[in-house]
Amino acid sequence: MCPVCNEAADTIMHILVQCKIAKACWQVFNAGTNIEGALKFIDWLAGILEGQSKNSKAKILTLCWSIWRSRNDLVWHNKRWTILRIVAKVWEYLSQWNAAQNRGYSVPLIPTVEGDEATTWVKPQHDTVKITVDASIFQNLGMAGAGIVARNHDGHLILAKSICSPDVMNPTLAEAMAVKEALSWAMEMGWSSITVESDCMVVIQLIWSSTPMRSRLGMVAEE
Structure with missing residues (x-):
């Protein structure tokens, strides 16, 4: 059973499209979730992506990923995401991706300051x-x-x-x-x-x- 709504089988089509939580997320995006005759997720995805701009396609695919992430967080960590969080994560993922792809900057592969990339807090230099x-x-x-x-x-x-x-x-x-x-x-x-x-x-x-x-x-x- 779907771990999110407990109302239907836990299939990809249900989790990403038909579940009431997924439908609410798609409504925020003003994107319809009813593609006539689409019984498989791949068919639904092809239908909803048709004619969309590059940016719209990125948002649709990222929302699918965010919904899936929320499902896994519930299954593996017993953490339930709100609809607002699922949608907000889309903008976070896209923001990070676009920033990472910006050719105007790059990050040094070797830390330039002592303590860079440390997983625990590191003391600063004297008088700093x-x-x-x-x-x-x-x-x-x-x-x-x-x-x-x-x-x-x-x-x-x-x-x-x-x-x-x-x-x-x-x-x-x-x-x-x-x-x-x-x-x-x-x-x-x-x-x-x-x-x-x-x-x-x-x-x-x-x-x-x-x-x-x-x-x-x-x-x-x-x-």
């Missing part, structure tokens, strides 16, 4: 303040939030703060705004030597890009 940022999307509130923590070279907590960004539903943009806030905060505090740390690879790629910052953030916001 490390500011760690992390953003989250609160879909039920229609806003983003971020935590910002500053530590000294001994690893001791100096200060911490949180910020809220109303109407921001793009995870990458939320993380970029948190980094910007961290830099402004450092200036206000008069810290002369700082390191800002983020776990969002896309934001890190954007920072290392040779493209002007205004253009890069505009690209993310439009997604």
Whole structure:
């Protein structure tokens, strides 16, 4: 049985098209889910992609992936996604993909700063303040939030703060705004030597890009 609705067999056609959760997601996209005579998913997909633009095809395929991810998260981790989260993940995936394909920047294969690519927190250099940022999307509130923590070279907590960004539903943009806030905060505090740390690879790629910052953030916001 379908682990999402428990109302029909757990087939690809049902999970991605016929399940009531899938139908609700497609309605958000204003895309019909009833292709006459389509009994198999591949036939339905061919029908709904016909005549669509490249961008629309990308959104449709990414929504299929997001719905499938939500199904697997429920099966393997007992985590149920809301319809808003499933749809929001589409914009997150597409934003990250488009940013990663941008030819205006590349990420060094070898870390350029001690601690880059570390999976645990690494102390900064002497007399340097490390500011760690992390953003989250609160879909039920229609806003983003971020935590910002500053530590000294001994690893001791100096200060911490949180910020809220109303109407921001793009995870990458939320993380970029948190980094910007961290830099402004450092200036206000008069810290002369700082390191800002983020776990969002896309934001890190954007920072290392040779493209002007205004253009890069505009690209993310439009997604």
